Amino acid sequence: MKLKDLAEQLGLSQTTVSRALNGYPEVNKATRERVAQAAQKFGYSANANARRLAIGRVGAIGILMPRDRSQRFGPHTSEFFSGLAERLSLDEMDLLMSPVVNNDELGAYRRLISSKRVDGIIVTGPTLMDERVAMLIEAKFPFVLHGRTNIQAPHAWLDIDNAGAFRQATSHLIDIGHRRIAMIDGHKGHTFSEHRETGYREALLERRIPVDPRFIAHEHFSDETGFHEAQRLLSYDPHPTAILAGSMMTALGVFRAIRSKGYELGKEVSVIAHDDVFPYLNASNMVPAMTTTRSSIRSAGSRIAELLVQIIDGEPVENIHEIWPVELILRQSSGPPVPPRR
Amino acid sequence: MKLKDLAEQLGLSQTTVSRALNGYPEVNKATRERVAQAAQKFGYSANANARRLAIGRVGAIGILMPRDRSQRFGPHTSEFFSGLAERLSLDEMDLLMSPVVNNDELGAYRRLISSKRVDGIIVTGPTLMDERVAMLIEAKFPFVLHGRTNIQAPHAWLDIDNAGAFRQATSHLIDIGHRRIAMIDGHKGHTFSEHRETGYREALLERRIPVDPRFIAHEHFSDETGFHEAQRLLSYDPHPTAILAGSMMTALGVFRAIRSKGYELGKEVSVIAHDDVFPYLNASNMVPAMTTTRSSIRSAGSRIAELLVQIIDGEPVENIHEIWPVELILRQSSGPPVPPRR
DNA sequence: GCATAAATTCAAAGCGCTTTGAATGAAACA
DNA sequence: TGTTTCATTCAAAGCGCTTTGAATTTATGC
Secondary structure: OOHHHHHHHHOOOHHHHHHHHOOOOOOOHHHHHHHHHHHHHHOOOOOHHHHHHHHOOOOEEEEEOOOOOOOOOOHHHHHHHHHHHHHHHHOOOEEEEEOOOOOOHHHHHHHHHHOOOOOEEEEEOOEOOOHHHHHHHHHOOOEEEEOOOOOOOOOEEEEEOHHHHHHHHHHHHHHOOOOOEEEEEOOOOEHHHHHHHHHHHHHHHHOOOOOOHHHEEEOOOOHHHHHHHHHHHHHOOOOOOEEEEOOHHHHHHHHHHHHHOOOOEOOOEEEEEEEOOEOOEOHHHOOOOOEEEEOOHHHHHHHHHHHHHHHHOOOOOOOOEEEEOOEEEOOOOOOOOOOOOO | OOHHHHHHHHOOOHHHHHHHHOOOOOOOHHHHHHHHHHHHHHOOOOOHHHHHHHHOOOOEEEEEOOOOOOOOOOHHHHHHHHHHHHHHHHOOOEEEEEOOOOOOHHHHHHHHHHOOOOOEEEEEOOEOOOHHHHHHHHHOOOEEEEOOOOOOOOOEEEEEOHHHHHHHHHHHHHHOOOOOEEEEEOOOOEHHHHHHHHHHHHHHHHOOOOOOHHHEEEOOOOHHHHHHHHHHHHHOOOOOOEEEEOOHHHHHHHHHHHHHOOOOEOOOEEEEEEEOOEOOEOHHHOOOOOEEEEOOHHHHHHHHHHHHHHHHOOOOOOOOEEEEOOEEEOOOOOOOOOOOOO
């Protein structure tokens, strides 16, 4: 059933029916009701493509499948998506996930824009001089970046305070007596990873504790890499008395490594993990409960969707920058260093 | 830049340019080249909405945000999506995620169909008499179901052998001497959950071991529920000597509960988990390595995307039914029951 | 009771593409 | 050379909607 048919059924013009359905004021109330009922009855709903063509707006925002396979759809991505989806549903907006073909990421962004399949784009996991961001700015296409870059031209972004999180965690560990502190985080090049390392270094520097490069690891987030890196770290003599883990998955592996070496968690070796708040993996439920720097990636997604919709509606991009603070939540996996038993 | 502009630039008609771009044979080779070059140069790419309106095809498949919040975008969903996305990229198809508004799920499906935003739909997490499936069959809209229902009318589906997986795991446990075996799985009502329970019961029945209803738990998949349910199970006297966990997350909680009670995993209490193969959570890396029934949910997603594309291309739906076998992989978390050390 | 304003409704144009049916020019045939 | 055929190209119609500008009906003021 199309608009024409519906209009004929009702003995009205397409114009009136269209207006009735779209809530225009110049339609008689009785007529509007009648139209609504008929639409309901016949299960009519406008052909989205015709509608979009006519109004020049899509009602969807896009996101490209994250570039490297390892990052693609990790648990972080899915939590983030969940936040996006939740917010977008309020505006009845769709979320379009488009693949990167031929590994031509920039081209994929360009095509997504010029084919008018989406009203705006969300960019995640940026590097410091992210070329996708540069391109989108240049193209003047609405987008919001999750994370930050060093690119100066105005654009909208939302990021958490990664440097602050790791600075705070590191300082805390120093405060309670640790001197050999290691970190296992995500791959270098990504802004969040660089920022975290910066925070970590700043905290050490402030207390004049030298940075031991062996104590810094960059890997993707999984229990496996957490395990391997922690094993490596603990094999040094003296080994670190505290480990910062970039994600909950990493932390699971770190826990495992500490146990398998026979150390007591939270005593001989402390662990602080960054927690993106996964509904199915709760830091306070671990044994021992895990000390974390916490920030909900889902909430970030939700807010980003909101911002993008605002931008699409014409909000100027200049002032849309948010840095979210990260909470340090002390639990049992961290404590003053205790010399090894034995 | 639109087709008209591009055509004018080239001194050609829109017809010819369109045909050149879409690979029609009746275009001079030299012309085709020239057009391709110009398109590249001007960054032209057809307005997707106009194109779709004209050809009546969208180039996207849809999926609605899973219904209940708990299930929405768990780690399973994201792995599944990942598989879908991977396969769809081969066909340059988009994946459209549409929200369910006002909690009107069926209405959301109807609107998705009648608004012609997608060429086909993927349905997940069905119940035994899933109304969405019934509706889609009725509407004759292309779709593939991940899972199964008891609905008889022909429709395409792909499922793993959930009953077989749990039957096999249970039988194995019985074989090595267990008599009190518990299961913690997903919510009742979902087909996969019912099938698993069926498999479990069949295995017990076959050996004439009575089913203890206290030993069956249905909860959503998270480490927290795994922990709580396992705690409950282990508080019975006598307690189960083996626990089947419906997901890796659940298993993490179960591990924790067993340890916190002071039992030795794989001896006093065995655990077998169903593993959907998460790249960031590896069963063989746990300590002890976890015995699992394994089936990749990502591969399932990939295959389902493939099937849906075939259906959209006209493949009849009658014969598209796949049941994937599930492997039981023995590792250290299961073994013959050992009487508690005092 | 008539002119004017306000409330409704409508016909037709346009969104940017594909595709039908016709036109053109070149090559092949007789 | 005139006629066919084939290879290319084109003009125009149509996809289903929104929206402009005009037409009609109804309400209001004097």
